[in-house]
Amino acid sequence: MKINIKYYLLILLISISKLFAQTVPTDIIMGKAYEIQSDYLENTSLNIQVSTPENYNNTEDLYPVLYILDGQWFFPHALSIRADFTQRNGPMHTPEFIVVGITTSNDNRWDWGRENASLFLKTIEFNIIKFIDDNYRTSDERILFGWETTGGFVIQTLSQNPKLFSAYIAASPAPLYGDYFKNLENEYLSLKTFLKNNVELNTFLFIGEGEVDYPVFYGTKTLKRLLNDEAPKGLNWHHKVINESTHEMCAYRTLQDGLKEYYRYFHYLTFNSKAEFERLGALNYIEKFYEKRQTQLSLTNDDESKHATRRNITFVAISENEYKWFDSLFTIFENDGFLEKSFAPHLIDYAQFYLKHKNPEQAKKILSFAIGKYPDNAQVLNALGDLYSLRGEINDAKKYYEKAIELGNKNNDWRVPEYIYNLKKL
Template identity: 30%
Template sequence: MKNLKKLLLVFLSIWFVEPTTFAQSNANVIGSKYTIASKVLGTDKEIQVYLPDTYQTSKEKYSVLYVIDGQWYFPLSVGVQHMLTQFKGASVTPKFIIVSIVNANMRQRYRLLVGQKAKYQQFIAQELIPMVEGKFRTTKERFLFGWQFAGSFALRVAGTNPTLFNACFAADPYPLMTKFDTDVKDLYDALPQIKQVNNLLCFYVGEHGETVTEGANYLNDFLVKTKAKQKGMQWVHQDLAGEEHRSTPFAALYRGLKRYYHNYPELVLHSFAEYKQKGGLEYIRNYYKERAKRFGFGPEVKEWTLFTLLRSAARANQLEQFQQLMKDFESEDFINKVRIQRALSVLSFYMRNQQPASALKYYRELEKKNANSARLHNAMGDAYLALNDKAKAKVCYKKAVELGTAQKDRRLPTYKKNLAKADGSK
C-alpha cells in the first residue's frame, strides 16, 4: 500500500509539473509602417514598406511594387521577391522596394475599390507615389498588384492613367464587364484613347470563376480589337490551371514579375530544336545585347547558356546536334569561357560516342589555361589511349597522378589505375 502511495505521488508530481516556459522573443517584423494623412480621402491611410536587404549598404536605386490590400498580401509579396532573387548570380528579377496599402476592413476596402475608385486612384497618384519617391531611392519604375476588386481597379488605373505604372498585375480581376459594374466603362472608354505607351498588363484567372473568366476574355478581345499592341501596350491573359480564386495572388504576382523581367536572367534554352527555332546563335547574342541595354549588364554571351544547350544535347544522346553546337560556339570561345569542370563534363560526350580525336582537340585547348588540372590530364590520357597512343597516354596519366597526389584529389585511385593500364600492368 505504501508503495502504491509513493507511485501515486510520483505520478501526480509529474502530471502537475509546470510546463516549460519560454523567454519572450523579439517580434518578427517585416518592413516598416507609415501613416499618410490623406487630403484626397479625408482620412489617415496606413502603408507598409519593405526595403531590400541591400538598400542600406548601397547607393542603388530600386523599382517599386505597390500592393493593394497589404493586410493580406504584404508578407506574400516579400516572400515572392525572395523567391525570385534568392540565388546570387541566378536571380530571375532584380530586388525591389515593396509598398503596400492597408485596407482596414472589408467595408472600407469595398468602398475605396468600388464606390470611390477615382479618389483612390487620385490618392495613389498624387499622395502615395510622391511620398515614396521623395523618401526612398527609386528608379521611377513602378508596378501595381491587386486581387479581385483590386485587380479590376489595377487594370482601370492602367487604362485611365497608362504612364503611372510600367506594369499592372491582376489576379482574378472582377468586375471587368459593364453588366457587372457600370463604372468599368471608364476603362473601355480610356483604352482606345491611348496614343503611345510602353507598359504591360498581366491578368490571370483561376478555375471555376465563370464571371471572372468571362470578364478577362472580354478585356482580352477588346485589346485585340482596338489594336493596343500597335500603341506599345503589351499584355498577358492566362488561365491558371489548378488555381482557385483564393490561390491566384501568388501565381499571378510571381508570373507577372517574371514576365516583366523576362530578359533579366541568364538565358536558358532547353533543346536544340528551341535553339534553331529561335534563330540560333544570333538570337542568343541579341538577347544579351538587349539585356545589357536594359539592365546595364555586359553584352557578352554567358557560358551557362552555351553549357546548358550542350548538356541537353548530350543528355538526349544527339551527337549530330552536339557537334553542330560545338561548331557554332567556337566563335564564342566557349571552351575557354566555361569552367573546367563543366568543359570536361561536356567533352566526355565525345568519348562516350567514340570520338576521342574531337575530344582531344578541345582538351589541348583547355590545357593552355588549366595545366595544373589532374582531371584534365587524366581525360587526355583516356583520349590518347582510345587512339592507341599508349606513350602519350602514359605521359598524361603520370601527370594526373603527380598533380592528384599533390592536390589530394579524391580521384587519385582512378588516375593510378589508368596509369597502370597504360603501362600494360594490372
C-alpha cells in the same frame, strides 16, 4: 568530504544563465509599418508596410518600388520573390527594389477597388506614393500588383492613370465584363475607348489567371480579346494561364512570373528545351534578344551574358542527348571564342559528350585546350584518362588517372574515389 554548497549553487546559476542566453528570442524584422491618412477617403487611414532591399543602406542608388495591394496577404511573398531574384547565388533576375504593402482588409477592398476606386487611386498617388518618394530613395519606376478585386483595380488604374506606374500586374482580375458580369459593359467600353485613344501608350501589363479560376476566366477571356483587337503597339501586354493553379493560389505565381517577364532583359537569356529554342526563333532570336537587352540596359559589352546563353543551349542539347544539334552549335560557337570563355567543368562535359558519341578526336581537341588552360586540374587529367582508355591506349590512360589521383589528394578533391575507380577498371 565536505561539499561547498555555495560553489555548486554558483555553477548552477551560471549554467542556467547560459541556457537562457542561448534561447532568448530575437525579433525578425521584415520592414517598417506606417499609418497614412487619406485626404480623399473620408475618415480613413491606411496601413502600409515598407521593406528596403539588402544593399539599400550601402549605396546612394535610387530604387524601383513594387506596390502590393492586399499587403496583409502578399507582402511577405513579395519579399520572398525579391530574395530569390536578387540575393541567391548567380546573376540577378531583377534589380533590387523597395516593396510597399498596402493593407486592404475584407471590409474595405471591394469598396476601394470598385465603388470608391477613383478616391482610392488618388490616395495611392498623392498620399502613399508621395510619402514613399519623400522618405525613401526611389526611382521613377513603379510596379503595381493586385489580386482578384484589387487585380481588377489594377486594370482600372491602367486606364485612368497609365503613367503612374511603369508596370501593371493583375492576378485573377475581377470583376471584368463578360458572360458572368454582363452588367459591366460600360466599363468595358470605357477601356476600349481608352485603348483606341492612347496610341502612344508605353507601359507593361501582365495578366495571370489560374487553370481553375471560376468565374474569373469569363472576364479575362473578354479582356484578352479586347487587347488583341485594340491594344496599341506601346502596350507590352501578356496573358498567362497558370497550370495547376486555383483562383486562390494564382496571385503567388502571377507576381513571380509577372516580375520576371517585366525584367526579362535584365537576366541573360536561357532556354528549357530544344523545342522552346526552335519555337522562339533559334539563333536569330538570341541575336535580337541581345540587341534589345543592350539598348534597354545601355550596355556597351555583353559578351559574358551571350556566352552564358550559349553555354545554356549546349547543356540543353546534352541533357536531351541531341548530338547532331550539339555538334552544330559547338562548331558555330567555337569560332567565336567559346573554348576560351569556358571553365574547366564545362570543357570536360563537352569532351565527355563527344566521347559518348564516339568522336574522340573532337574530345581530344577540347581536352588538349583544357589541360593547357588548367594544368593543375585533376578533373581534366581524369577526363584525359577516359579519352585514352576509350582509344585503348592503356599506358597513357593509366598515366593520366595516376596524375589525377595524385593531384586530387594534394588538393583534397572529393572526386578522388572516382579517379581511383577509373584506374582500377583498366
